[in-house]
Structure formats: structure tokens, C-alpha cells
Amino acid sequence: MEKSSWQFSGNIFQCDISHDVEGFGKFKLTASPGDELIISLQADWLKLQNQSSEIVIESSTWQQQRNKPFAMSELNWQGHFAHTSRNSAAFLEALEQGLTWQVNIDPNSNVKYQVRSTPVATRSVVKQFRLCKQDLLPKPFSYVRRVDLHFHSNSSRLENHFESDLVAIARYIEADANITEVLIDGHADATGERLVNLQLSKERAFEIQSRLVELGVPANMIQVRNHGSRNPVASNNSAQGRELNRRVMVRLVKGNTLAAVQSHKVVR
Incomplete structure (x- = not known):
């Protein structure tokens, strides 16, 4: 489970929390001076161009399931990298509550992928991230x-x-x-x-x-x-x-x- 946990890194120039997804790539949430929070998904092997994928907040497998996701957004792909800033604050709040990020990727009609995060030990990492965000420089x-x-x-x-x-x-x-x-x-x-x-x-x-x-x-x-x-x-x-x-x-x-x-x- 330790390999599935979220990791924090940061300074006054940038704050990051990241999560390795075995066999796929990495989730990341980034705060930079003067900018909105950026959610990103980096793929090790999948490459898409000018396509979008739905990202939603779901209950974790050990939590009571709900019929609808807590929040959603849309990641925009450029090569191996997909990102968005829309509704990003809700995804940070979801990590603090121990909820799961899920990305639904439909590269073509014959193939579909579902990428999920594991919300292990997220509360302390989110606290570090919030404190780091408060100390960011005002502007880049x-x-x-x-x-x-x-x-x-x-x-x-x-x-x-x-x-x-x-x-x-x-x-x-x-x-x-x-x-x-x-x-x-x-x-x-x-x-x-x-x-x-x-x-x-x-x-x-x-x-x-x-x-x-x-x-x-x-x-x-x-x-x-x-x-x-x-x-x-x-x-x-x-x-x-x-x-x-x-x-x-x-x-x-x-x-x-x-x-x-x-x-x-x-x-x-």
C-alpha cells in the first residue's frame, strides 16, 4: 500500500502532490504562483492528441458507494500528458476526504481504459500541500x-x-x-x-x-x-x-x- 500513496514535494516556486499508478503513469496536482490548481495525468505508454477524458471523484472501494460522482472535470490530452484546471479545488478536497480520482479514457471505439488513484494516507499530504500553497510567491x-x-x-x-x-x-x-x-x-x-x-x-x-x-x-x-x-x-x-x-x-x-x-x- 505504501507504493500506492500520494507524495508531496514543494517550495515557494511550486507545490506538488503526486501518485504513481502502477502500469500506467502518474497523477499530479500542482499549485504555482498566481495560477489555478492544475490536475494532470501523465501516461508512460499511451499517447493521445487533442482528445479529452472524463475525470471524476468516486467513493473508494471500502466506502459506501453513491450513484453519482462527487465532482467531475475533463482532462485535455497533448501527447503523453493530460491536464485541466477546471473544478480542481474539488479534487483536492476529495483527496483530503479519502476519495478516489478516476479517469475514463476512450482512445477509440474498440478500447477503453479506467485509471484510478488509491487514496492512502492523503490527509497529511494534503495538509502539507495547503501549507506550501500559502507560502507560494505572489507571481511567477x-x-x-x-x-x-x-x-x-x-x-x-x-x-x-x-x-x-x-x-x-x-x-x-x-x-x-x-x-x-x-x-x-x-x-x-x-x-x-x-x-x-x-x-x-x-x-x-x-x-x-x-x-x-x-x-x-x-x-x-x-x-x-x-x-x-x-x-x-x-x-x-x-x-x-x-x-x-x-x-x-x-x-x-x-x-x-x-x-x-x-x-x-x-x-x-
């Missing part, structure tokens, strides 16, 4: 690697709703030793005089630098530049375009792992 690298923060006209004050982005950036920098540099570029729209816009873009950039330092980002990792109304991303002939141009762009640069670790040891 794909989000924080480049963030545009927008400003009101003639203002260098950051709007409150962008504060969560700065927190996510700072948390990621602290967690990932591969981040070696933070590039901050300030911009303005084309309204007003050129030198005024150049100064305004500078004030915006330094406002973001100051806030990141307050959140714990080492100052010597940050490079600040200001561009005034140069390099617009949209036309300055419309209010919407000017709003997009009033921005500070924050980018995270990754270096090689060894150099990054040595750099972090110096600045911390």
Missing part, C-alpha cells in the same frame, strides 16, 4: 520579469493598486538567487515641454527604486534610467495612448547560477 517569473507601472498626468506618485506588483517583484528577487540586476526605466507622455517630461520620468523611476529598496531589494542591484517622452509604446494623439506612455518599466535580469549566488552573498 513570467509575470515579474517585466512589469509596467502607470501614472497619472504630471504625477510621480504610484497608485495604490500597483503596490501588489512591487511586493511580488521584491518577493521574487529575494527568493531567486539567479536575479542579478533590476532595470528601472522611467517614461512620460509627450504633453508639455521636453525637459519637464525628462525630469518627470526621472522622478517616477526614482520613486519605484525607493519603494523597492524599502521592500528589501538591495540598492546595488538596481539600475535607474529615464527617457522622458522618447520611446512611446502608443500614440500620444489619444488619451489612452498617453496613459500607456506614462509608465515605469521594471525588468528583472537573470545571470548564471554561480555568479548570482555569490552576488547575493555579498549584498545580504
Whole structure:
């Protein structure tokens, strides 16, 4: 029975619980920063393309059977891998209750497969998974690697709703030793005089630098530049375009792992 149990692994970048299905492959439930839970089934030998399979929650063999499944979803196949995020929270809850995952696979009219999990010692594993999920970073690298923060006209004050982005950036920098540099570029729209816009873009950039330092980002990792109304991303002939141009762009640069670790040891 130990070989049929669910296993937990995780850190602040990703949390997983997995279950080997003898003779078929592996179930997995994954939590990643900023994303929904993902249910997946990896097959060792079965390969399907652009097909779907029903996944349901059933009573375990030793539990009283019900006429209808507790919940269901649909896995989408791409090669040996099938996954879904729909109704995934219900499947996590089912594991905690000791219920069974069952996938019904119909690759063609002549062949059908039924893949079932064994809910052995799931409660403690689900508890570990939930605790790990609480400690995940707010956003993944794909989000924080480049963030545009927008400003009101003639203002260098950051709007409150962008504060969560700065927190996510700072948390990621602290967690990932591969981040070696933070590039901050300030911009303005084309309204007003050129030198005024150049100064305004500078004030915006330094406002973001100051806030990141307050959140714990080492100052010597940050490079600040200001561009005034140069390099617009949209036309300055419309209010919407000017709003997009009033921005500070924050980018995270990754270096090689060894150099990054040595750099972090110096600045911390």
C-alpha cells in the first residue's frame, strides 16, 4: 500500500502532490504562483492528441458507494500528458476526504481504459500541500520579469493598486538567487515641454527604486534610467495612448547560477 500513496514535494516556486499508478503513469496536482490548481495525468505508454477524458471523484472501494460522482472535470490530452484546471479545488478536497480520482479514457471505439488513484494516507499530504500553497510567491517569473507601472498626468506618485506588483517583484528577487540586476526605466507622455517630461520620468523611476529598496531589494542591484517622452509604446494623439506612455518599466535580469549566488552573498 505504501507504493500506492500520494507524495508531496514543494517550495515557494511550486507545490506538488503526486501518485504513481502502477502500469500506467502518474497523477499530479500542482499549485504555482498566481495560477489555478492544475490536475494532470501523465501516461508512460499511451499517447493521445487533442482528445479529452472524463475525470471524476468516486467513493473508494471500502466506502459506501453513491450513484453519482462527487465532482467531475475533463482532462485535455497533448501527447503523453493530460491536464485541466477546471473544478480542481474539488479534487483536492476529495483527496483530503479519502476519495478516489478516476479517469475514463476512450482512445477509440474498440478500447477503453479506467485509471484510478488509491487514496492512502492523503490527509497529511494534503495538509502539507495547503501549507506550501500559502507560502507560494505572489507571481511567477513570467509575470515579474517585466512589469509596467502607470501614472497619472504630471504625477510621480504610484497608485495604490500597483503596490501588489512591487511586493511580488521584491518577493521574487529575494527568493531567486539567479536575479542579478533590476532595470528601472522611467517614461512620460509627450504633453508639455521636453525637459519637464525628462525630469518627470526621472522622478517616477526614482520613486519605484525607493519603494523597492524599502521592500528589501538591495540598492546595488538596481539600475535607474529615464527617457522622458522618447520611446512611446502608443500614440500620444489619444488619451489612452498617453496613459500607456506614462509608465515605469521594471525588468528583472537573470545571470548564471554561480555568479548570482555569490552576488547575493555579498549584498545580504
